[in-house]
Amino acid sequence: MFSHIMVGANDIQESKKFYDAILGALGCEPGVIDEKGRCFYFTATGIFAITKPIDGNPASNGNGSTVGFAAKDPAEADAWHAAGLANGGVSCEDAPGIRESGLGKLYLAYLRDPSGNKVCALHRVE
Secondary structure: OOOEEEEEOOOHHHHHHHHHHHHHOOOOOOOEEOOOOOEEEEEOOEEEEEEOOOOOOOOOOOOOOOEEEEOOOHHHHHHHHHHHHOOOOEEOOOOOEEEEEOOEEEEEEEEEOOOOOEEEEEEEOO
8 A cells, every 4th residue: 555654854863773773673674875865664565764854844743643563473562662762762652562442452562763753563463
């Protein structure tokens, strides 16, 4: 469904350190900086990117927005969360764990990145 997701960042290097850590915990390669200073993470299923806003204003998080990353199991989601906390992220929502929803049981871990964007690691519990 999605080709890519891009979020704003005020400090690309600080955000790259954060995303290299959390996405590395999910098995992704470190991000690649392009000639415009944007950072891209390429996978077989899509692209995630960080950029300074084109309009020159500071990056700000979208109220109600969350970018979710797939985790293969709860341990990987926990490693993702720990890597984020160790690299400039801030825990938000409830502690990592199972949530009941209309979609079944989900193991979720939430963070705010260095620019305030809300990100999540999600594993669907069988």
